Every structure is written in C-alpha cells, then in structure tokens.
Amino acid sequence: MxxxxxxxxxxxxxxxxxxxxxxxxxxxxxxxxxxxxxxxxxxxxxxxxxxxxxxxxxxxxxxxxxxxxxxxxxxxxxxxxxxxxxxxxxxxxxxxxxxxxxxxxxxxxxxxxxQLDRPERGFSYAADAPLDMRMDPSADLSARDLVNEASERELAEIFRSFGEERYARQIARAISRQRRKQPFERTGELVDAIKGAIPAPARFGEGHPARRVFQALRIAVNDExxxxxxxxxxxxxxxxxxxxxxxxxxxxxxxxxxxxxxxxxxxxxxxxxxxxxxxxxxxxxxxxxxxxxxxxxxxxxxxxxxxxxxxxxxxxxx
Ligand SMILES: C[S@@+](CC[C@H](N)C(=O)[O-])C[C@H]1O[C@@H](n2cnc3c(N)ncnc32)[C@H](O)[C@@H]1O
CATH class of the missing domain: 3.40.50.150 (Vaccinia Virus protein VP39)
Structure with a gap:
C-alpha cells in the first residue's frame, strides 16, 4: 500500500x-x-x-x-x-x-x-515549509542554497528576468541583509522578507506578493x-x-x-x-x-x- x-x-x-x-x-x-x-x-x-x-x-x-x-x-x-x-x-x-x-x-x-500542493516540496508561498523547490529531490541546488548563496545582484536578476518582479532589487537587498543575521531555511521566512521589502500598496495588488519571486526561484533552481x-x-x-x-x-x-x-x-x-x-x-x-x-x-x-x-x-x- x-x-x-x-x-x-x-x-x-x-x-x-x-x-x-x-x-x-x-x-x-x-x-x-x-x-x-x-x-x-x-x-x-x-x-x-x-x-x-x-x-x-x-x-x-x-x-x-x-x-x-x-x-x-x-x-x-x-x-x-x-x-x-x-x-x-x-x-x-x-x-x-x-x-x-x-x-x-x-x-x-x-x-x-x-508538486505545488505538497507543502513539504517548498514550491508554495501559501504554506510554511523547507525552502526546497527541487523537482528532482536529489539535485544539488535547492532554493535554500540559491537564496543564501547567490549574490544580491544575481538574485535581483533572477527575480527580474524569471519573475518580471518590479521590486526585484528591493527584495534582493532585503534578503541579503537578513541572511547576514540568519540564513533562510523556510518558505515562510522568505515570504515575510518579500512582504517587508515591497511598498504597502503593492502588497495588496495583483495576486500574492511572493508569487513572482517564487516562480523565479523555481525556474532558476530547476534550470527550466x-x-x-x-x-x-x-x-x-x-x-x-x-x-x-x-x-x-x-x-x-x-x-x-x-x-x-x-x-x-x-x-x-x-x-x-x-x-x-x-x-x-x-x-x-x-x-x-x-x-x-x-x-x-x-x-x-x-x-x-x-x-x-x-x-x-x-x-x-x-
Ligand atoms: C505540468 S506537469 C505535467 C503534467 C502532465 N502533463 C499531466 O497531464 O499529468 C510537469 C511535469 O514535468 C516535470 N518536469 C519539468 N521539467 C522537467 C525536466 N526538465 N525534465 C523532466 N521532467 C520535468 C515535472 O517534474 C512535472 O512532473
């Protein structure tokens, strides 16, 4: 069974x-x-x-x-x-x-x-889970690695080009500041950092504020x-x-x-x-x-x- x-x-x-x-x-x-x-x-x-x-x-x-x-x-x-x-x-x-x-x-x-609906895979911004996003769980690179190890400039570029995220630079800067204190481990921590980095009106705009960044990270992690x-x-x-x-x-x-x-x-x-x-x-x-x-x-x-x-x-x- x-x-x-x-x-x-x-x-x-x-x-x-x-x-x-x-x-x-x-x-x-x-x-x-x-x-x-x-x-x-x-x-x-x-x-x-x-x-x-x-x-x-x-x-x-x-x-x-x-x-x-x-x-x-x-x-x-x-x-x-x-x-x-x-x-x-x-x-x-x-x-x-x-x-x-x-x-x-x-x-x-x-x-x-x-993949999206199983929170433990880390693809979804809707549930707090380990920051993973690997389609192949044995692959070397996870979203956790990328978020903690890519340079601020690389992150901004990923968010901009794969997510068409308007606030790519601000979000990358917030991530870079926060990870100096403590590395990101969970999707919930990333969602909070994204929400804190974008202006308040944009948080209530079209769709979830973390949607584009999550899409961008997923595309990068899996080299889609x-x-x-x-x-x-x-x-x-x-x-x-x-x-x-x-x-x-x-x-x-x-x-x-x-x-x-x-x-x-x-x-x-x-x-x-x-x-x-x-x-x-x-x-x-x-x-x-x-x-x-x-x-x-x-x-x-x-x-x-x-x-x-x-x-x-x-x-x-x-
Ligand atoms: C949108 S789903 C496909 C759904 C399927 N057509 C169906 O009707 O059930 C995409 C699937 O492709 C797989 N996938 C995405 N990129 C891949 C790649 N580069 N190599 C192999 N599989 C990949 C994912 O793991 C996922 O299971």
Missing amino acids: LPSVLQPNATDHVPVLAEEVRRLLDVQPGETVVDATFGAGGHASLLAGDLRGSGKYVAVDRDPNVKPYFESFRRRAAVQTRFLSGDFADVFERLADNGVGADAIVFDLGVSSM LGALEAALPAALEMLRPGGRIAVISFHSLEDRIVKRFFRREERGCTCPPDFPVCVCGREPSLRLLTRKAVRPTAQETATNPRASSARLRAAART
Whole structure:
C-alpha cells in the first residue's frame, strides 16, 4: 500500500489544453509517443488511448514522486510503456544518440499541481515549509542554497528576468541583509522578507506578493529554460519524418524559446538576410502546425485556473 501522500488521485492534476494537444499530435495506432513531462499522466492517458492498443508510450519525468502515477498508468494502458527518470534534456540526448525514433512528442512544462500542493516540496508561498523547490529531490541546488548563496545582484536578476518582479532589487537587498543575521531555511521566512521589502500598496495588488519571486526561484533552481533549450534539438533529432511535437509553456520566456526554435527550423537556411543566394544549404526540418500559440478557452480557465497562462505550439517534422 502506498503512503496516502503518494496515492494517485484523479483530482490531482488536470491536463491543460488536452483536446488541442490530441488534435495536433494526431496519434495513430502503432506509433511511438514520447512524453517529456509525465506528471500525473493526464496527457498520457489520453494520448495512449489514441494508440488504440498498438504502439509504445515512453514517459519521462525528473521527479521520482510521479512513479506511483506511472505504475497506475501502466496498469491501465493497453500499450507498451516505459518510464525514464531524469531531466528531459539528458534523457532526450541519450535517446537521440541511441537512434530512438518518435512519432509524437509532448512537453507540458513547469510544475504539476502535486508538486505545488505538497507543502513539504517548498514550491508554495501559501504554506510554511523547507525552502526546497527541487523537482528532482536529489539535485544539488535547492532554493535554500540559491537564496543564501547567490549574490544580491544575481538574485535581483533572477527575480527580474524569471519573475518580471518590479521590486526585484528591493527584495534582493532585503534578503541579503537578513541572511547576514540568519540564513533562510523556510518558505515562510522568505515570504515575510518579500512582504517587508515591497511598498504597502503593492502588497495588496495583483495576486500574492511572493508569487513572482517564487516562480523565479523555481525556474532558476530547476534550470527550466536551460533544459528546454537543450531538449528541443534532441527532440527534433528523435522525430521521424512526419512526426509531431507539441509544447505547452506557462511563461513568456519559455514560449519565446519554443517559438524561435520552431521558426528557425521552419526556415532551414541560416544565411545572413543580405546574401543573394543560400550558401548554407540547410533545408527546413519543421512545418508549423500552429502559426500563433493556442490559448485555453474561457471555459477551460474557469474550471482550471492553472491553464490561464498556457500557450501551446506544435510542429511536424518535414
Ligand atoms: C505540468 S506537469 C505535467 C503534467 C502532465 N502533463 C499531466 O497531464 O499529468 C510537469 C511535469 O514535468 C516535470 N518536469 C519539468 N521539467 C522537467 C525536466 N526538465 N525534465 C523532466 N521532467 C520535468 C515535472 O517534474 C512535472 O512532473
């Protein structure tokens, strides 16, 4: 019997833009689907269903806590399944190096509801817990390390670029002052420092005052943008001709990485624009299936607020 905290629960995580992902990936019987971000297996259940009893479903996640969800998925799935634990950038590079081919690849980036809702993981500003935020609990760097060891300037840069935090400098300064007296250990201490650093009216503005700093730290601790940058070329290498890739992002920086990568691969040629003829000879390797990012409907965001910042882009291998 699994501890109750690990029991797969149907209400745990609602897959975002699920029907749109299914339509764009258009999974067919006999194909191989690679899921870069298995989570609770919400997208997996739907996409594996589209294999209609024949094909392969490869699930990847860097959080070993998803294992019970995978076991439950494996028991229900009528197709061959496999779980690969690790950062999707490393796993994909390994798969691509070993010549593994995929017909459909899905990325549903960021954290899962289970990670956010389990206070002991330290992702949430809503509960006092150890300052952790590692998706992979065996990873070297935690939020505690970053908050106590990064320079004031580095912290301000993280809060500004990954969190679009207006008071990045003031918050970094408050953290730097406070940690000289005593290092930060808990999320509650960080929330108090953030609240104390921003002007009173801003504390009652849009959303929780610590939301942007927590998002920024999470992105930095898990090197989320670096992992995405490294994984996309490896995913492309794995895609068979005609194979489809779909990426759901929740942050403009992630979406920009996906958009630029897709556009570059759609163009093929990398010659400077003032060259009269192409000399690089690179052919397009992707055809866009979405010109603009697909956004959730008002109905979806009403029932699943986590979907509100989601953007989906998809492309097919030429
Ligand atoms: C938004 S959830 C995915 C939810 C899933 N699509 C579902 O429907 O249940 C994101 C998952 O991706 C994992 N993840 C995020 N970045 C990762 C990375 N670089 N490598 C592997 N897994 C990652 C997280 O641990 C989390 O479980």
